[in-house]
Each structure stands twice: as structure tokens, then as C-alpha cells.
Amino acid sequence: MVVVGAGVVGLAVARALALAGREVLVLEREAQIGSGTSARNSEVIHAGIYYPAGSLKARHCVRGRQWLYQYLKDRGIAHRQIGKLIVANTPQQLAGLPDIVRRAQANGVHDLTLIGRDEARNLEPALECLGAVLSPSTGILDSHGLMLALQGDLEHAGGTVACHSEVRRVSAHHQGLDIVMADGLVLRARGLVNAAGLHACALAAATAGLPARYVPNPRYAKGNYFILNGRVPFSRLIYPAPDPLVSLAGLGIHLTLDLGGQARFGPDVQWVDRVDDYSVDPARSGQFEDAVRLYWPDLPEGSLQPGYAGIRPKITGPGEPTADFCLQGPNDHGVPGLINLFAIESPGLTSCLSIADEVSHLLA
Numbered sequence: 493m494v495v496v497g498a499g500v501v502g503l504a505v506a507r508a509l510a511l512a513g514r515e516v517l518v519l520e521r522e523a524q525i526g527s528g529t530s531a532r533n534s535e536v537i538h539a540g541i542y543y544p545a546g547s548l549k550a551r552h553c554v555r556g557r558q559w560l561y562q563y564l565k566d567r568g569i570a571h572r573q574i575g576k577l578i579v580a581n582t583p584q585q586l587a588g589l590p591d592i593v594r595r596a597q598a599n600g601v602h603d604l605t606l607i608g609r610d611e612a613r614n615l616e617p618a619l620e621c622l623g624a625v626l627s628p629s630t631g632i633l634d635s636h637g638l639m640l641a642l643q644g645d646l647e648h649a650g651g652t653v654a655c656h657s658e659v660r661r662v663s664a665h666h667q668g669l670d671i672v673m674a675d676g677l678v679l680r681a682r683g684l685v686n687a688a689g690l691h692a693c694a695l696a697a698a699t700a701g702l703p704a705r706y707v708p709n710p711r712y713a714k715g716n717y718f719i720l721n722g723r724v725p726f727s728r729l730i731y732p733a734p735d736p737l738v739s740l741a742g743l744g745i746h747l748t749l750d751l752g753g754q755a756r757f758g759p760d761v762q763w764v765d766r767v768d769d770y771s772v773d774p775a776r777s778g779q780f781e782d783a784v785r786l787y788w789p790d791l792p793e794g795s796l797q798p799g800y801a802g803i804r805p806k807i808t809g810p811g812e813p814t815a816d817f818c819l820q821g822p823n824d825h826g827v828p829g830l831i832n833l834f835a836i837e838s839p840g841l842t843s844c845l846s847i848a849d850e851v852s853h854l855l856a
Contacts, residue, residue: 493855494519494671494681496659496695499530500635501836502687503642503653504848509685510649512852517679518651519671521658521691526639529689530841532770532802533715534748534759536729537561537571537631538839541578542743545598548817553839554600556846557629563845564633567641570751571633576729577612579621581786585733586622592733593625603628618725620789630729634751635841642844659688664701664827683829683855689836690767690805696832706825708807708818708834715759716772718780719799722792724755730787743838745783756799757784763810764803772798804837819847821854831855 495506498520510516522528540554564571580586593604605626607615612624643653658674662684671679688695693710696702724747732744745760757780777796784791808815818834825832831851840847 493517493683493685494669494679495685495687497687497689497692498522498525498639498643498653498655499528499687499689500526500639500642500841500844501530501689501833501847502685503639503646504844505685505687505851506651506653507642507646507649508845508848508852509855510646510651512856516646516649516651517681518646518653519657519659519673520653520655523655525643525653525655526636529802529805529837530635530639532800533635533838533841534746534756535632535635535750535841536748537573537633538842539596539603539627539629540599540601540839540842541592541596541604541625541627542734543595543599543839544816545595548819549839549843550599552817552843552846552850556839556843559845560633560842561631563641564638569634569637569641571631572751573629573631574728574749575626575628576630576731577616577619577621578625578627578731578733579612579619579787580623580733581621582735583622584735588735589623589625589733601627601629616726616728616730618788618790619730620787625733632729632749632751659695661698661700662695664699664830669829681829684831685851685855686830686832687836690803692805692832692834692836693807696834699827699830702825702827702830702832706820706832711806711809712764712767713804713806714762714764714769714801715804716762716776716801717756717758717799718772718777718796720755720757721795721797724749724753726755726788732783732787745780747784747788757796758799759802767803770801770803772801774798805835806837807835817843817847819850819854823854829855
């Protein structure tokens with residue numbers, strides 16, 4: 493069994509397959525594991541709030557969050573369940589807060605609390621808002637520590653990770669799948685999981701035997717982050733409430749904290765055509781400051797510094813509703829042994845163990 497992509501989802505899938513008794517090889521084009529989307533995000537453990545009821549994102553996030561907290565605890569991986577506030581700063585956002593709570597309840601998240609401005613400011617005195625939703629089960633984690641643990645479990649179960657191993661194309665036939673590497677080597681496998689993230693659509697397009705109608709059009713939404721130069725007066729994550737009338741490609745420019753207490757703001761949404769441009773334009777700091785001051789009016793002038801950027805592997809574009817996770821198996825496209833994972837963006841980190849479990853069952 494071959495898994496293409498050693499990000500957090502690819503490693504979780506490979507681990508699940510190896511623990512189920514399969515011989516597993518993970519092929520990663522980069523020099524190390526988890527150097528793409530898995531290393532360039534907010535490192536947040538999501539509760540499962542925003543996603544449509546019955547969606548794969550809702551199901552895998554809620555189940556995956558429970559499994560992930562337990563896994564992090566069992567393995568001694570650094571994490572903190574610090575909670576977050578979803579804050580409303582416009583009448584439209586305020587009117588939409590009860591819908592956020594109802595949607596979360598439909599997804600199986602029953603610990604949200606709708607609070608007013610005074611209660612929110614009692615929790616976070618530097619905060620400005622009209623009202624908020626408190627999510628106590630949101631947390632943060634060491635994503636690289638998680639990936640190292642997944643890799644360790646995989647290798648302990650007999651699996652292997654091969655970096656500097658780029659797959660150029662795949663050919664499906666009645667004997668299995670031929671995997672052609674960049675150096676010309678051809679591997680034959682009985683099954684393949686395409687967990688290539690930003691390159692998943694391209695790999696699917698280069699898979700002979702897979703009908704073209706099952707290959708979505710890739711879209712890339714870059715998310716820039718700015719780092720606060722100084723201490724932040726918040727102990728929880730702060731997210732702006734979504735506008736109920738607007739389709740967003742992200743969750744707004746929010747405040748997250750790393751395990752050392754460093755504050756970072758982002759990501760925004762910048763539609764791009766390339767998957768290799770991770771530069772952060774310092775000129776974007778103005779729009780970041782404007783967005784942050786809606787909920788933190790006392791943000792010091794000039795205190796935001798360019799941090800890092802990540803790119804979301806989307807299959808829908810600007811102005812379109814965000815697509816659900818796409819776990820495409822033989823029952824969908826008819827190619828035995830082939831699983832394609834498309835649009836595994838947020839909450840993919842939170843959902844990794846749950847997605848891995850489903851992929852394992854699809855291949856069973």
C-alpha cells in the first residue's frame with residue numbers, strides 16, 4: 493500500500509493502514525515530513541462549529557477532535573485546551589450568533605455558551621465586541637510533534653516514509669497501480685492513497701485509468717499571518733463571527749496563540765495561481781490592523797510583523813461556497829485500490845485521525 497504525501501493526514505492514514513496489518517510506504521516529494529500545509533496553519537484544535545450538519549467536515553472534526561485530544565494526552569504531545577471566543581462587532585454578526593450555536597449543536601457540539609458584551613469583557617478585558625460565543629473545547633497543539641508521533645507509530649508497525657520521492661504519474665490496471673517516480677523508478681502497489689494536499693488534483697489528473705470527470709479543478713487560497721511584536725493581553729483564541737450573508741473562504745483574521753504564548757493574526761484569503769509562493773507582503777499589515785482593531789482597539793501601532801503563509805488546497809473559487817472534504821474511493825470512480833483526498837483544508841489537522849479511520853475502512 494502506497495500513501496502519497498507525508499503531511500498530517502497522509503501520516504495518519506499510513507499509520508491507520510499499518511496498524512491494520514498492511515505493508516505501507518509513504519512517498520513524500522519534499523526533504524522532510526509535514527513541510528507544506530500541515531506546517532503552515534494556526535495549529536488549532538477545532539470544536540466542529542461552523543460546518544453544515546451532516547457534512548464530512550462536521551463529522552470528522554467532532555469525532556477527530558475527541559480522538560486527537562486523547563492521542564495527544566497518551567503520547568505526551570504538547571497541547572492546551574484554552575478555548576476561544578467568536579466575537580460579533582456588527583449587528584449582522586450579533587444576529588447570527590444563535591445560528592452558530594444551533595449549527596454546532598446539530599453537529600454534536602453541546603458546550604457552546606452565548607454571552608453578552610460584559611461577560612465577554614470579564615473573560616478578556618482587552619476585548620471589544622457586542623456579544624460572543626464561548627467555545628471551551630477549542631485548543632492548540634504542537635503540530636510537528638503530532639506528525640512525529642504519527643510517523644513513529646507508522647514505523648513501529650513496519651511502515652516506511654521515503655522523502656525526496658516525487659511521484660510523476662500513476663497507471664491503474666487490472667493488476668494494481670503502477671507508480672512512476674521522478675527518477676524513472678516504477679513501483680507496483682495494490683492500493684494507493686492520494687494525500688498529496690496541494691498537489692492532489694494534479695496527481696489525480698496524471699492517473700491513467702481515472703476518468704477525467706472525477707478530477708476537480710484545483711483552486712489555491714493563500715493565507716498570510718502576521719506576528720505580534722510584544723505581549724498580547726488575551727488568554728483565549730479570538731475569532732470574528734462570520735457575516736451570515738457572505739460566503740467566506742476562511743474564518744476571518746483571528747487571533748491565535750502558540751504554546752509559548754506568542755500571538756499571531758491570520759489567515760486572510762489571497763487567491764493565487766502558484767503553490768510555492770509563501771512570501772508575506774508587509775503592505776498587507778494595514779488591512780490586518782484594521783481587522784484586528786475591530787475586536788482589539790488598543791492594538792499598538794506598527795506592532796504587526798510579517799510572519800508566514802500557508803495555502804489552502806481548495807476545489808471551489810472566489811465567491812463560491814466552500815467545498816466539503818472529498819474522500820473519493822473505488823465506489824465513486826471505479827478504480828480498484830485508489831483513494832483520492834481532495835480539499836482537505838481546515839479542519840483537516842483536527843480531523844486527521846478520523847479521516848484516516850474512514851480511509852482504512854474504504855480500503856478494507
